[in-house]
Each structure stands twice: as structure tokens, then as C-alpha cells.
Amino acid sequence: MEAKGKSEERDCQRRLQSEVDKMFLELLRGERTPRYGKVAFRPNADVYYDKSQKVVVVKLELPGVDPQAVDLEIDENVLRVSGVRSYQHHPDAVYQQMEITYGRFERVVALPPEVDSGQATAHYGSGYLEILLPVKPRSARKRIPITAAEEGEEGQGL
Numbered sequence: 001m002e003a004k005g006k007s008e009e010r011d012c013q014r015r016l017q018s019e020v021d022k023m024f025l026e027l028l029r030g031e032r033t034p035r036y037g038k039v040a041f042r043p044n045a046d047v048y049y050d051k052s053q054k055v056v057v058v059k060l061e062l063p064g065v066d067p068q069a070v071d072l073e074i075d076e077n078v079l080r081v082s083g084v085r086s087y088q089h090h091p092d093a094v095y096q097q098m099e100i101t102y103g104r105f106e107r108v109v110a111l112p113p114e115v116d117s118g119q120a121t122a123h124y125g126s127g128y129l130e131i132l133l134p135v136k137p138r139s140a141r142k143r144i145p146i147t148a149a150e151e152g153e154e155g156q157g158l
């Protein structure tokens with residue numbers, strides 16, 4: 001009987017170690033936040049400037065996500081993409097492996113000040129959400145002339 005108790009204890013320790021390892025790896029990868037918070041995962045993203053279109057492109061991997069379940073917001077040059085990937089329950093499924101994360105997600109991207117957020121567009125296809133943010137042309141460098149004070153006008157306005 002004593003051998004059975006030690007075996008069960010070792011199994012319990014292995015399960016606990018496995019769970020701790022999983023949580024540690026999730027934190028290191030930065031792809032997921034702990035399941036105990038509001039966010040279940042953080043989708044991968046590419047952010048780049050497209051010189052030919054003169055737009056900042058934010059492209060996110062969101063396979064299996066209904067585009068209607070995604071919210072896009074821009075506030076003070078910060079883009080926030082959030083939503084939900086709904087779990088498709090299969091009542092007869094007996095999983096051997098389950099790696100797809102379901103639930104709430106969020107991704108926050110800092111944008112350059114030149115972005116014209118009022119002209120942003122978004123398109124979802126083939127599991128990717130692509131957001132195009134036009135860049136306003138930079139104003140040309142302007143030289144400001146300095147006028148010299150006339151004699152007797154010293155110190156006015158200064």
C-alpha cells in the first residue's frame with residue numbers, strides 16, 4: 001500500500017511541475033497572459049511602414065475570429081485591438097492535444113504622431129486583420145524671420 005501512495009504522490013508532483021512549466025513558458029513567450037486575468041491571449045502582430053502606399057500597416061494573426069467580434073479604437077496615437085475568439089465545443093471530442101487559445105484577446109500598438117487616424121481602414125481575410133493608417137505629410141521646414149527692434153523700441157514684448 002505504501003508503494004501506491006508514493007506513486008500517487010509522484011504523479012501529483014509531475015502534474016504540478018507540468019502546470020508550473022506551462023505557466024512559465026506562457027509568460028516568457030509573451031503570447032498569452034495568465035488565464036486568471038481578463039485576456040486569454042495576445043495575437044501576433046507585424047507593424048511596418050509601407051513606402052509605396054504611405055501608410056502604417058498593422059497586421060494581426062486572428063484565425064477563427066469573427067470580424068464582428070473585434071473592436072478597433074485609436075486614442076492619442078495608441079491603437080487598441082480587442083475581441084473574442086469563441087470556443088466551438090465538440091460534444092463527442094476526446095482531445096489528445098489542445099493548443100488553440102479561446103477567449104478574450106487584446107493588442108495595443110503605439111502609433112507615430114503623423115498617422116491620420118480619421119482615414120484608417122481595416123480588412124479581415126484568410127485569418128489576418130490588416131489595418132491601414134495613412135500618414136499625413138510632414139510640414140516643410142519653415143524659416144522664421146527675426147525682425148530687429150528700432151532704436152527706442154527696446155524691450156517691447158520681451
